[in-house]
Amino acid sequence: MKQGAFPDLMVGLGVTGLGLMTVWLTWVIPVTPVYAVVGPKLVPAVIAAALVVLGLLICAAALRGGWSADLPEVAEAGPPNLPALAWLGGGMLLNLVLIVPLGFAIGAAVQFVCTARAFGSRAPLRDAVIALAVSLGAFFLFVEALGVNIGAGVLEGAILRALGQEVP
DSSP states (O other): OOTTOHHHHHHHHHHHHHHHHHHHHHHTSOOOTTOSSOOTTHHHHHHHHHHHHHHHHHHHHHHTTOSGGGOHHHHTOOSOOHHHHHHHHHHHHHHHHHHHHHOHHHHHHHHHHHHHHHTTOOOHHHHHHHHHHHHHHHHHIIIIISOOOOOOOHHHHHHHHHTTOOOO
16 A cells, blocks of 8 residues: 555545445344335445445445545645534534424534535525425425325425415
């Protein structure tokens, strides 16, 4: 292994580890006989397989000498943008904290706004409006079109009641 390829190997091992963890988590998903052909394990299994294959390919590239040291844009990237990383991490944490008490739409919208801020947006109100439209659209796609109950929160429940529908 060429000097400087160690970080590349660590990335490859991390992606492979994430893929293997996803394989395990996919394995423990309960499956009921209701599913005829495609069950709840299909998409996670495809993602898990892709992560494992990608991780192993990154490891192989690292063992052949790596790639990041040869790329001028990587060498000139400079230090990480810690405020942007904090906005991204904070958005994920807020989504985890808010999704149960307030629902999918509000949790996802908060994460969307934080992610937009991490990428330089200075219009949080506009981002919130777009985020609510997208997250409500995703919620109603799951509930109405796909018949998958992802749990109505405060906003989803209010909209369903306003439309005269039962809140799941």
